[in-house]
Amino acid sequence: xxxxxxxxxxxxxxxxxxxxxxxxxxxxxxxxxxxxxxxxxxxxxxxxxxxxxxxxxxxxxxxxxxxxxxxxxxxxxxxxxxxxxxxxxxxxxxxxxxxxxxxxxx
Numbered sequence: 001x002x003x004x005x006x007x008x009x010x011x012x013x014x015x016x017x018x019x020x021x022x023x024x025x026x027x028x029x030x031x032x033x034x035x036x037x038x039x040x041x042x043x044x045x046x047x048x049x050x051x052x053x054x055x056x057x058x059x060x061x062x063x064x065x066x067x068x069x070x071x072x073x074x075x076x077x078x079x080x081x082x083x084x085x086x087x088x089x090x091x092x093x094x095x096x097x098x099x100x101x102x103x104x105x106x
Contacts, residue, residue, distance in 0.1 A: 015044055026064060035065065035073040042080055051088040055081065055096070 018041055025034035038061040045053045058081035065074030085092045 015041060018044075031065060031068065031070045031073050035061070035070075035076065038077055039080070042084075046084065046087060049088070051084060051090060054084045054088070055099075058084065 018037055022034055022037040022041070025031075025037060038057065041057055042054060045051075045057060058077050062074045062077040062081060065071075065077060082092075084090075090096070
């Protein structure tokens with residue numbers, strides 16, 4: 001049990017470090033490296049079956065990339081978002097799509 005708690009804490013710390021790097025890359029305008037960090041987080045969250053975090057991450061990432069004119073990077077993240085529905089065996093219901101859209105206006 002203690003080993004599992006330590007593994008979870010290490011995973012959370014690792015994710016937090018990647019998020020910090022990701023934010024810095026976006027601020028620097030280094031969108032390719034930011035995209036790679038989004039993908040790293042995507043794989044970490046999806047391996048842990050944290051699908052809500054996957055959706056939030058990819059929605060945010062795709063929006064940031066597309067809003068800054070980085071169509072390839074944004075499209076790539078949007079495709080991962082679509083794939084995440086299949087991987088999580090989740091139908092992209094109107095409620096989920098509504099949440100994604102609503103996130104864009106908050």
